[in-house]
Amino acid sequence: DAKTTQPTSMDCAEGRAANLPCNHSTISGNEYVYWYRQIHSQGPQYIIHGLKNNETNEMASLIITEDRKSSTLILPHATLRDTAVYYCIVRGTGANSKLTFGKGITLSVRP
Amino acid sequence: GAVVSQHPSRVICKSGTSVKIECRSLDFQATTMFWYRQFPKKSLMLMATSNEGSKATYEQGVEKDKFLINHASLTLSTLTVTSAHPEDSSFYICSASRGTSGGYEQYFGPGTRLTVT
Numbered sequence: 001d002a003k004t005t006q007p008t009s010m011d012c013a014e015g016r017a018a019n020l021p022c023n024h025s026t027i028s029g030n031e032y033v034y035w036y037r038q039i040h041s042q043g044p045q046y047i048i049h050g051l052k053n054n055e056t057n058e059m060a061s062l063i064i065t066e067d068r069k070s071s072t073l074i075l076p077h078a079t080l081r082d083t084a085v086y087y088c089i090v091r092g093t094g095a096n097s098k099l100t101f102g103k104g105i106t107l108s109v110r111p
Numbered sequence: 112g113a114v115v116s117q118h119p120s121r122v123i124c125k126s127g128t129s130v131k132i133e134c135r136s137l138d139f140q141a142t143t144m145f146w147y148r149q150f151p152k153k154s155l156m157l158m159a160t161s162n163e164g165s166k167a168t169y170e171q172g173v174e175k176d177k178f179l180i181n182h183a184s185l186t187l188s189t190l191t192v193t194s195a196h197p198e199d200s201s202f203y204i205c206s207a208s209r210g211t212s213g214g215y216e217q218y219f220g221p222g223t224r225l226t227v228t
Contacts, residue, residue, distance in 0.1 A: 032214070043115075043204050043219035044155065087154075093214025095143045096162070099206070101155040 004088045004102055011108040018075040020105055022088030025069040031092055033064060034099070035073045037084040044087065044101075047073065078109045113139050113209045117220035124195055124227055131191045132223045134205030140185035141207035145217065146178075149202040161188045195227045 005023045012018040024033060032051050036044040048055055048062045050071070055062045061074040075082055087104040091097045114137040124130050134144055142163050147155040159169045159180050167180035179191040188207075192199050202224055206217040 036219075038155075041202070041222070041224075043117075043206075043222045046216065046218065049216075095208045095210070095215045096160055097215065098145070098157055098160070099217055100157070101147075103154055 003100075004090060006086075006088055006102065006105040008103070009106040009108065011110055012078050014080060014109050014111055015077055018078040018082065018107055018109070020073040020075075020086050020088075020107065021070065022072070023070045024088070024090050027068050027090050031090045033062065033068075033071050034089045034091060035060070035062065035086060036089065036099075036101075037082075037086045038104070039081075039084045047086075075107075078107075080109050080111065083107060083109045113207070113216070113218040115205065115207050115218045115220040117203075117205055117223050119223060120221065121224040122226070124225070126196055126227055127194055129191055129193045130195055130225060131189055132203055132205075132225075134188045134190070134207070134220055136186045136207040136209070136218075139207070139209045141188075141209060142185060143208040143215070144182060144188040145206045145208075146180060146188075146190050147204045147206070149204060149222075155204060158190075192225065195225070197227045200225055200227045 032049050034049040035047040038044045050062045064071045085104040116135045118133045144161045146158045149155045158173045159167045161167045161180050161182040163182045169175045182188040204222040206219045208215040
């Protein structure tokens with residue numbers, strides 16, 4: 001699976017948008033970009049995924065560059081409960097496709 | 112959304128004993144489940160891939176005789192830590208693959224905190 005690189009940490013003010021970047025320059029044509037987050041001492045939570053088009057759901061938006069070498073997860077109105085480690089992962093879509101977790105980015109939302 | 116449960120949520124056992132952790136997909140059938148472990152302040156590390164009705168596939172460096180995995184039904188996989196030692200203390204998390212129109216998504220359980228004394 002392609003590797004991803006993310007900044008170690010970032011913070012944002014409550015109510016503002018949080019933009020979390022991810023580089024995946026070696027992504028292959030059939031790999032999707034996935035975002036999960038993990039709140040302390042809990043299992044990871046699925047946020048969103050995409051192939052090449054921008055995606056939006058009730059939690060976040062995913063912006064993927066045209067060359068697919070990078071993406072940005074956008075939390076439009078961050079709350080204190082969004083403080084977590086966010087993982088950007090690329091993988092295929094088969095049942096046995098693995099999720100390889102890197103170090104992720106620690107997002108701290110401040111009051 | 113898809114729900115995956117784990118039992119127990121936390122367990123304390125004595126060194127040398129065995130501990131079984133259950134992972135259940137509550138509202139969908141999962142032909143494939145995954146087991147991860149996570150040490151404090153570290154990321155999740157995949158231990159093994161579990162397919163219903165067949166032997167699990169272990170990642171390099173994971174002892175299959177130490178971590179026994181059974182995936183006997185489409186909704187249940189178990190991980191047994193045999194002859195546990197303090198270094199096995201960790202956060203164990205499972206996930207289950209669910210088929211969707213766009214492929215297979217993984218949904219995670221809440222994790223099991225194992226402490227070996």
